[in-house]
Amino acid sequence: MKRFILRRLLLGIVVMLGVAFITFFLTRVIPSDPAAKWVGPRATPEQIAKARIDLGLDQPLHVQFYKYMGDLLQGNLGSSLRTRRPIMLELKENLPATIELVLISTIAAVFIGIPLGVISANRKDQWIDHLSRLFSVGVVSLPTFWVGLILQLLFFRTLHIFPLGGQLSTEIKLTMEIPKITGFLMFDSLVTGNFRIFVDALWHIVLPGITIGLYPVGLVARMTRSALLEILNEDYITAARSYGLSERIVLWSYALKNSIGSTSTVVALSIGYTLVNTFLTESIYSWPGIGSYIASAVIGLDYPAIMGVTIFSAFSYVILNLVADIIIALDPRVRA
Amino acid sequence: MQWLSDFTMTLQPSIREFRMSFYLLNRNRLQRISLIVIVLLVLVAVFAPFIAPYPGHAISDTNPDDKLQPPSTRYWFGTDELGRDMLSRVIYGTRISLQTALIAVGMALLIGVPLGAIAGGLGGVMDEIIMRITDVFLSFPPLLLAIAMSAFLGPNLRNAMLSIAISWWPWYTRIIRGQAVSIRERQFVRAARAIGTPKMSIIFKHILPNTFAPVIVQASMDIGGVILTIASLSFLGLGAQPPTPEWGLLISTSRTYFLNAWWYSTFPGIAIVITVLVFNLIGDGIREVLDPKTRRF
Amino acid sequence: MTQYFEIKNLSVGFRTFEGVREVLNIESLSIGRGETYGLVGESGAGKTVLALTILGLLPKPAGIIHSGEIWLDGEDLLMKSDREMYGQYRGKRVAMIFQDPMSTLNPVFTVGQQLQRVIEKQQHIKGEANNLKALEMLEVVKLPDAGRMLDKYPHELSGGQRQRIIIALALACGAEFLIADEPTRNLDVTIQAGILKLMADLQQEFKMSVLFIANNVGLVNVVCKNAGILYKGKILEDGPSKQVIRTARHPYTQMLISAIPRDKSEKLKFASLVIKAETEKGCPYYSRCIIAEDDCAQRTPMLEPIDGAQRVACFLAGRRVP
Numbered sequence: 001m002k003r004f005i006l007r008r009l010l011l012g013i014v015v016m017l018g019v020a021f022i023t024f025f026l027t028r029v030i031p032s033d034p035a036a037k038w039v040g041p042r043a044t045p046e047q048i049a050k051a052r053i054d055l056g057l058d059q060p061l062h063v064q065f066y067k068y069m070g071d072l073l074q075g076n077l078g079s080s081l082r083t084r085r086p087i088m089l090e091l092k093e094n095l096p097a098t099i100e101l102v103l104i105s106t107i108a109a110v111f112i113g114i115p116l117g118v119i120s121a122n123r124k125d126q127w128i129d130h131l132s133r134l135f136s137v138g139v140v141s142l143p144t145f146w147v148g149l150i151l152q153l154l155f156f157r158t159l160h161i162f163p164l165g166g167q168l169s170t171e172i173k174l175t176m177e178i179p180k181i182t183g184f185l186m187f188d189s190l191v192t193g194n195f196r197i198f199v200d201a202l203w204h205i206v207l208p209g210i211t212i213g214l215y216p217v218g219l220v221a222r223m224t225r226s227a228l229l230e231i232l233n234e235d236y237i238t239a240a241r242s243y244g245l246s247e248r249i250v251l252w253s254y255a256l257k258n259s260i261g262s263t264s265t266v267v268a269l270s271i272g273y274t275l276v277n278t279f280l281t282e283s284i285y286s287w288p289g290i291g292s293y294i295a296s297a298v299i300g301l302d303y304p305a306i307m308g309v310t311i312f313s314a315f316s317y318v319i320l321n322l323v324a325d326i327i328i329a330l331d332p333r334v335r336a
Numbered sequence: 337m338q339w340l341s342d343f344t345m346t347l348q349p350s351i352r353e354f355r356m357s358f359y360l361l362n363r364n365r366l367q368r369i370s371l372i373v374i375v376l377l378v379l380v381a382v383f384a385p386f387i388a389p390y391p392g393h394a395i396s397d398t399n400p401d402d403k404l405q406p407p408s409t410r411y412w413f414g415t416d417e418l419g420r421d422m423l424s425r426v427i428y429g430t431r432i433s434l435q436t437a438l439i440a441v442g443m444a445l446l447i448g449v450p451l452g453a454i455a456g457g458l459g460g461v462m463d464e465i466i467m468r469i470t471d472v473f474l475s476f477p478p479l480l481l482a483i484a485m486s487a488f489l490g491p492n493l494r495n496a497m498l499s500i501a502i503s504w505w506p507w508y509t510r511i512i513r514g515q516a517v518s519i520r521e522r523q524f525v526r527a528a529r530a531i532g533t534p535k536m537s538i539i540f541k542h543i544l545p546n547t548f549a550p551v552i553v554q555a556s557m558d559i560g561g562v563i564l565t566i567a568s569l570s571f572l573g574l575g576a577q578p579p580t581p582e583w584g585l586l587i588s589t590s591r592t593y594f595l596n597a598w599w600y601s602t603f604p605g606i607a608i609v610i611t612v613l614v615f616n617l618i619g620d621g622i623r624e625v626l627d628p629k630t631r632r633f
Numbered sequence: 634m635t636q637y638f639e640i641k642n643l644s645v646g647f648r649t650f651e652g653v654r655e656v657l658n659i660e661s662l663s664i665g666r667g668e669t670y671g672l673v674g675e676s677g678a679g680k681t682v683l684a685l686t687i688l689g690l691l692p693k694p695a696g697i698i699h700s701g702e703i704w705l706d707g708e709d710l711l712m713k714s715d716r717e718m719y720g721q722y723r724g725k726r727v728a729m730i731f732q733d734p735m736s737t738l739n740p741v742f743t744v745g746q747q748l749q750r751v752i753e754k755q756q757h758i759k760g761e762a763n764n765l766k767a768l769e770m771l772e773v774v775k776l777p778d779a780g781r782m783l784d785k786y787p788h789e790l791s792g793g794q795r796q797r798i799i800i801a802l803a804l805a806c807g808a809e810f811l812i813a814d815e816p817t818r819n820l821d822v823t824i825q826a827g828i829l830k831l832m833a834d835l836q837q838e839f840k841m842s843v844l845f846i847a848n849n850v851g852l853v854n855v856v857c858k859n860a861g862i863l864y865k866g867k868i869l870e871d872g873p874s875k876q877v878i879r880t881a882r883h884p885y886t887q888m889l890i891s892a893i894p895r896d897k898s899e900k901l902k903f904a905s906l907v908i909k910a911e912t913e914k915g916c917p918y919y920s921r922c923i924i925a926e927d928d929c930a931q932r933t934p935m936l937e938p939i940d941g942a943q944r945v946a947c948f949l950a951g952r953r954v955p
Contacts, residue, residue, distance in 0.1 A: 014468070015471055018469070021472075022473070023484070026484055027488065137620060141564070141613040143567055143608050145571050145584075145587065145588075146604075146609075149590070149591065149594055150601065153595070157595055235736040236737050238737075239731050239738075241719075242688050242731075243723070243724045243805075244719065244723040246754070247719070254739055257739075257741045258739070269478075273479075276477050279483065280568055284591070298573055299573055306483075306484060306487045310483070314480060317475060317476065318475045321475065331741060332741055332788075
């Protein structure tokens with residue numbers, strides 16, 4: 001078991017190296033004039049020349065890569081063109097808001113998606129199965145950004161229930177002091193007993209939460225259903241039923257535990273999708289997370305920032321998959 | 337062109353299987369409807385200039401007098417901020433989406449399939465190298481690579497297709513490689529090796545034709561996802577550029593106006609949903625038909 | 634007087650791609666309380682299907698029960714809903730020993746966890762008492778080193794060990810009616826004997842009724858009071874086991890018995906090849922029957938008493954097969 005984890009970790013590092021290499025390739029080798037890209041569209045020729053030296057573009061490629069890796073390992077992702085601030089810092093600031101959304105979608109995926117898949121598989125071809133399957137396939141066909149707009153149209157414009165965007169209403173932002181312990185608004189406000197802020201934050205997270213949570217629920221429900229269908233056909237399920245074990249135990253313990261591998265894989269995948277979906281949804285809701293950051297970076301052609309977010313997201317995803325693989329290894333058969 | 341006739345000959349049994357699967361596909365009512373809708377979409381895409389009421393609006397004409405009109409008998413889907421007929425723009429958008437999706441998937445296949453065949457067919461060091469590269473590419477969250485690549489190549493539709501192809505090929509390589517490995521051990525390949533047929537020839541004449549089926553299935557299932565990806569890229573500003581009437585771009589532009597012009601965001605979105613949905617449904621159907629081959633009752 | 638366990642006119646089919654395939658067609662089968670009945674048949678004869686039908690665990694869309702009654706202690710099981718089967722019968726009153734221990738043990742739980750689950754459900758014991766009971770069950774099936782065995786996963790055990798776990802699981806239910814589907818299949822002869830003796834003892838002690846399914850006539854002779862010969866879902870002959878074996882009337886039964894090697898010198902007169910065309914109606918054994926006549930392909934023989942409690946479904950009953 002330990003050997004497996006070690007091997008997997010090593011593979012993860014190799015992969016991260018590969019990821020770094022590809023991103024390096026993207027920034028230095030592909031563009032026609034990397035220096036110009038680095039300093040943006042409004043740079044003067046002198047700035048471009050300076051950038052060329054700074055980036056070491058006159059050096060041979062492997063030296064460049066060396067410097068690049070060195071920077072990466074120190075956590076130096078360069079500076080944003082628009083704000084002139086170190087990208088790493090800006091990412092850290094924007095991270096908590098995105099994590100809130102990712103957390104919601106993961107919770108939804110696990111606690112709504114999985115049960116939906118299980119029930120759907122158990123009652124195959126009954127009305128609840130058809131409904132759930134239609135829902136799942138429908139939901140993964142929806143463009144997330146469009147869902148966001150439609151929800152805003154419906155619930156803000158027409159029904160006036162939920163706010164248009166942002167984490168807090170401007171009124172609160174201006175009049176009250178926002179607690180800042182962990183950076184997680186919901187957590188901080190709850191812990192400091194600031195219920196008005198907490199409720200306000202809760203109200204603001206509903207629409208973005210639904211927008212970003214739909215896809216993972218559909219995806220996980222689909223995958224869980226197909227995994228469970230196979231499992232429920234197995235002899236040990238029939239045997240368990242013959243011993244008089246309750247459906248509750250048979251489904252949620254005996255059957256589900258056999259699907260850990262595929263389940264954790266698909267949950268990891270859905271988190272990956274969520275991460276990218278935040279790029280599409282945050283700007284719609286003016287949600288101050290990494291997604292808005294990269295969206296404005298793209299518009300403003302802030303290449304260093306785009307690069308920074310790419311590397312950061314890719315690395316997170318690699319780590320995420322590492323965790324998922326380790327969970328899969330918990331299956332006793334794999335350990336053998 | 338001997339290799340071509342050899343190639344088609346080895347494809348024969350898979351073609352027959354295909355026809356049978358096609359038959360079975362039509363059993364389910366939902367699948368049948370999806371199939372019909374897909375045919376309709378293709379027709380719309382092909383005959384766009386004849387179907388759209390104001391074809392000029394989809395390309396370059398503007399009509400400032402009628403800007404931001406709600407849906408009416410003249411403009412079924414309303415108009416945008418330049419007075420262009422949304423219906424026509426959405427219709428042309430069908431053309432763009434289908435075209436770009438097919439090209440992107442095609443390119444991905446072009447890269448991924450040979451690589452997979454070589455990896456699986458040759459084995460050894462080549463296999464390891466190719467698979468590691470595949471792993472690295474697959475470690476990027478879906479879409480991320482396409483976003484980054486589009487940003488750096490320059491935001492336009494052509495680069496978007498290229499970026500998608502470069503993000504997508506690893507999936508196909510994996511599938512083909514898996515197939516190739518299992519076929520490699522089969523009798524007829526061993527026989528070919530025994531008589532000394534060069535490895536490359538073995539790969540392309542014997543292994544490749546037999547590995548086609550699952551990858552074609554996967555590719556057709558992917559079309560829905562690719563359409564969504566293109567729309568997402570365009571939404572971010574990395575794909576189609578104005579005045580191209582790509583659905584994602586339409587929705588993106590609508591953001592400024594949609595609170596007072598609901599039709600602007602709604603109709604392109606519905607177009608996306610319907611298109612992606614039917615492709616996903618067909619993909620599901622294809623998968624179900626091929627999977628329970630062992631569980632037929 | 635009705636027997637403790639009785640099957641009447643049971644007809645079961647399976648939906649396949651090509652249509653409905655008839656799997657079981659049992660006129661009558663009865664088992665008295667505390668008795669053992671041996672059902673003998675080759676693979677594919679429908680034995681496991683019968684077991685699953687009794688428990689109400691036929692695979693859902695595929696299995697169809699056309700007609701029939703299965704009486705257990707005065708109640709028709711086929712009339713029961715799934716809830717009732719779960720609540721009153723499965724495990725509680727009817728338990729099953731499955732045929733293939735590898736596929737019927739959950740691979741992601743330890744043997745101990747699975748055993749304790751069943752004990753908790755059927756005997757309503759938890760905690761330490763449950764643990765002790767589990768150990769007890771393992772000892773009953775003669776599994777050594779019971780303590781360590783509990784923490785093993787199914788794939789870590791040998792075939793014989795798994796088989797005994799399956800038996801322990803069924804016994805842990807404490808049911809009064811046991812269906813044993815080839816319980817000694819993968820076990821070597823000495824353990825086989827042990828298990829059979831165990832079942833005989835338990836039967837004596839708890840007055841368990843047993844439906845013993847086997848593919849080997851010899852086994853049946855040892856433990857079972859009555860025996861039935863199943864072929865293609867139909868019972869061709871039944872009666873007191875010793876009598877059926879000693880004076881087999883049906884050609885198929887004779888074939889089965891002659892296939893038991895009594896000593897090396899006796900040649901195996903085993904004919905399992907299809908020698909005539911298959912027929913839709915008529916005797917199901919027609920196509921392999923050496924002594925069959927044309928009439929046998931036209932009319933279906935029913936079980937008729939032939940000698941005391943022995944019954945045969947054959948028009949040519951009594952003729953010795955060459």
